[in-house]
Structures are given as structure tokens and as C-alpha cells.
Amino acid sequence: MLLHLVVARTLYNGDTIFYALSFILLMWIVKIFAWKPVTKMMQDRSNKISNDIDNAEKSRKDAAAMAEERQAALAGSRVEAQTIVKDAKENGQQQREQIVTQAQTDAQSLKDKAQKDIAQEREDALASARNDVADLSVEIASKLLQRELKADDQKALIDSYIEGLGEQHES
Amino acid sequence: MGNGTVASFQLFGLTFSVANLVSGAIVFLLAIIFVIATTRHITMRPSKGQNVIEWLIDFTNGVLKGNLPANEVRGYGLWGFTLFIFIFLSNQLGLFFNLMINGKAIVRSPTSDPVVTLTMSLMTVVFANYSSIRRWGTKGYLTSFVKPFWFFFPINIFEELSSFLTLGLRIFGIIYSGEVLLEMIWQLAESHGILTMALSLPIEMIWQGFSAFLGAIQAYVFIMLSSVYIGRKLQEED
Numbered sequence: 001m002l003l004h005l006v007v008a009r010t011l012y013n014g015d016t017i018f019y020a021l022s023f024i025l026l027m028w029i030v031k032i033f034a035w036k037p038v039t040k041m042m043q044d045r046s047n048k049i050s051n052d053i054d055n056a057e058k059s060r061k062d063a064a065a066m067a068e069e070r071q072a073a074l075a076g077s078r079v080e081a082q083t084i085v086k087d088a089k090e091n092g093q094q095q096r097e098q099i100v101t102q103a104q105t106d107a108q109s110l111k112d113k114a115q116k117d118i119a120q121e122r123e124d125a126l127a128s129a130r131n132d133v134a135d136l137s138v139e140i141a142s143k144l145l146q147r148e149l150k151a152d153d154q155k156a157l158i159d160s161y162i163e164g165l166g167e168q169h170e171s
Numbered sequence: 172m173g174n175g176t177v178a179s180f181q182l183f184g185l186t187f188s189v190a191n192l193v194s195g196a197i198v199f200l201l202a203i204i205f206v207i208a209t210t211r212h213i214t215m216r217p218s219k220g221q222n223v224i225e226w227l228i229d230f231t232n233g234v235l236k237g238n239l240p241a242n243e244v245r246g247y248g249l250w251g252f253t254l255f256i257f258i259f260l261s262n263q264l265g266l267f268f269n270l271m272i273n274g275k276a277i278v279r280s281p282t283s284d285p286v287v288t289l290t291m292s293l294m295t296v297v298f299a300n301y302s303s304i305r306r307w308g309t310k311g312y313l314t315s316f317v318k319p320f321w322f323f324f325p326i327n328i329f330e331e332l333s334s335f336l337t338l339g340l341r342i343f344g345i346i347y348s349g350e351v352l353l354e355m356i357w358q359l360a361e362s363h364g365i366l367t368m369a370l371s372l373p374i375e376m377i378w379q380g381f382s383a384f385l386g387a388i389q390a391y392v393f394i395m396l397s398s399v400y401i402g403r404k405l406q407e408e409d
Contacts, residue, residue, distance in 0.1 A: 014186050014187035020294055023254075026253055030202070030203075030249065038228060039248070
């Protein structure tokens with residue numbers, strides 16, 4: 001069949017070998033100079049791109065997480081500030097109430113003490129008055145007893161007594 | 172070229188054609204220059220030359236990927252790439268660079284000679300059968316010829332032969348006819364002096380451009396069909 005095709009020419013069977021060998025040699029040279037380095041570089045590049053995509057994804061996630069964290073921290077500090085203010089207010093309130101109560105108690109105790117002192121004083125005064133009355137009674141009684149021995153004297157005694165009373169009233 | 176004869180010589184009992192040897196050597200050198208020039212500085216961020224070769228590698232890998240089983244593509248990438256640049260350069264060589272000395276062609280498209288194209292297709296067939304042996308083992312390879320049953324044996328053998336012939340002769344026909352027509356346009360150009368020269372210049376340019384396009388298409392078709400052929404060998408129904 002081959003012979004029929006190239007019937008007008010010579011059959012260059014040597015060319016077949018030449019081309020086959022040169023093609024195989026070319027394949028070998030291409031492999032060493034181009035194929036290996038280029039495909040390696042293409043592989044490296046595709047790896048790098050895929051890594052870069054992964055890294056970008058990761059850093060995006062990190063950034064999102066950090067923003068969320070910061071947001072949470074901000075909200076937390078706001079709550080904390082509110083708590084502090086509230087606590088301070090409560091403390092102030094409590095302290096005020098305490099002071100007022102203290103003052104009221106103090107005033108009450110002072111008042112009680114004063115009242116007690118007054119009562120004591122009155123008691124003392126009454127006691128001394130009572131003593132005086134007793135003494136006076138005893139004195140009167142002794143004077144009366146002295147005068148009873150004589151009727152005349154009794155009359156004089158009463159008079160003097162009345163006189164004495166009158167003097168007492170006048171004085 | 173078409174009408175020109177070719178000088179030949181004998182060596183070790185084999186016949187060599189001068190035109191094929193010289194043209195083949197030129198294609199060989201051009202291919203080496205191309206791959207070395209484009210891969211001198213390989214960087215992560217590709218420059219001009221690297222872009223070209225990476226695009227080509229992606230292109231040939233894409234062709235293989237469409238026809239071979241996915242896990243086999245890696246092993247055939249180098250073969251597809253080399254085949255493509257070799258055939259592409261072979262197709263284009265004669266369009267831009269034609270040399271005749273004493274009516275004997277020295278430089279022309281190697282693929283305008285059926286011996287060369289049939290060599291390439293023979294290599295594909297041998298490579299495909301070798302791949303089949305490597306994939307299925309010798310026994311599996313041999314039994315693949317009597318599938319679905321023994322009656323298909325001659326049909327399968329004939330299929331191998333027809334693949335070999337159609338693959339080689341398709342590209343030969345197109346490149347050869349392209350060069351013959353270029354030759355005819357040239358003869359027209361020099362037939363009646365300056366007038367026909369001016370007339371045939373645009374025709375020549377148009378046909379040259381079309382042939383360049385066809386040469387690229389045929390290089391693509393060649394690796395496409397080769398990979399289809401190998402893919403069929405690898406995906407033999409069990």
C-alpha cells in the first residue's frame with residue numbers, strides 16, 4: 001500500500017527511521033528543557049494560588065472573629081460601666097440613708113437623755129421638798145408638844161403660829 | 172515541491188531523501204530553539220515567552236483531557252505537546268521557506284511527503300498499542316482484538332490499519348495540495364512578467380494565510396485524532 005502511494009518516487013525508508021529517532025530525541029530535549037520546569041512551575045503556581053485563596057479565607061475569618069470579639073468587648077465594657085454607675089448610686093443612697101438614720105438615732109438618744117435628766121432633776125427636787133416638809137412637820141410637831149403643857153400657852157401658840165403663817169404669807 | 176524531484180542517497184541499505192533530512196533537521200532545530208527561548212526565565216509570574224509555552228501546554232493538555240481517561244492524562248502530556256509543535260512547525264515550514272537547488276527540493280514542509288506523515292501516524296499507532304499493552308497486559312491486549320467476539324478479529328486488524336493510513340494521509344493531502352497550489356500560483360506569477368506578478372501576489376498571500384491556518388488546524392486534528400485513538404485503546408470495554 002505504501003509502495004503504491006509513493007509509486008512515482010523512491011521509498012525513503014531511511015527517512016522513517018530518521019523522523020522517528022528525531023521525534024524521540026526532540027521529546028527528550030523538550031522534556032528536559034521545557035516540559036519539566038514549565039509543568040513544575042504551573043503546578044507550583046496552582047498550589048500557590050490555592051494556598052493564597054485558603055489563606056485569604058482564613059484571614060478574612062480571623063478578621064471577622066476579631067471584629068466580633070471587639071464588638072463583644074465593647075458591649076461588655078458598656079454593661080460594666082452601667083453596673084459601676086448603678087453600684088455607685090446604690091452605695092450613695094445607702095450611705096445617705098445610713099447617715100440620716102444615724103442622725104435620727106443620735107438625736108433620739110440625746111432627747112431621751114435630756115428627758116431622763118429632767119425627770120431625775122424633778123425627782124431630786126421633789127425628794128428634797130419632801131424632806132423639807134418632813135423637817136418642817138417635825139419642827140411644828142415639836143413646837144406643838146412644847147406648848148400643850150399649858151392651855152394658856154396653847155392659845156398663845158396658835159396665835160403665834162397663825163402670826164407666823166401670816167408672816168410667812170406676807171414674806 | 173510538487174513537481175520538483177528530490178535528491179536521495181543510500182546509506183546502510185536504506186534510502187534517504189535529502190529534502191526530508193534537511194527539512195526535518197530544520198524543524199527539529201526550530202522546535203528546540205522555540206522551547207529553549209520560551210523557557211529561559213521561568214518565573215511564578217509568567218513573562219511573554221513563558222505565557223506562550225504555558226498556553227500551548229494547557230492547550231495540548233486540554234485536547235488530551237478530552238479524550239484520555241482522567242488518570243492517564245499526565246503521562247501523555249509530553250507526547251502530545253511535542254507532537255503538536257513538531258507537526259505544526261512541519262506544516263508551516265514549507266509555506267514560508269522553500270528552497271530548490273537545480274530543480275531538486277532541499278527545504279519544504281516535511282509533512283508534504285507521505286513517508287513523513289505515515290511515519291508520524293505509525294508512531295501513534297505503535298504508541299497506542301504499546302499503551303494498551305502497558306494498561307491491560309499482554310493477554311488483555313491480545314484479547315482486545317477478538318472483542319466483542321472472534322468474528323471481529325479481521326475488523327479490528329483492519330481498523331488499526333485504517334487508523335494508521337487515514338491519520339497519515341489526511342495531513343499529507345492537505346499540506347501537499349497547499350504547496351502544489353503555491354507552486355502553481357508562482358508559475359502563474361512568472362508566466363507573463365510584471366502583470367501576472369502583480370495579479371498573483373494577493374492570491375499568493377491569501378492562499379499562504381489560508382494554508383498557515385490549515386496547517387495549524389491539521390496539527391490540532393492530528394493530536395486530537397491520535398489521542399482519540401489512544402484513548403480508545405485505554406478505555407477498551409472490559
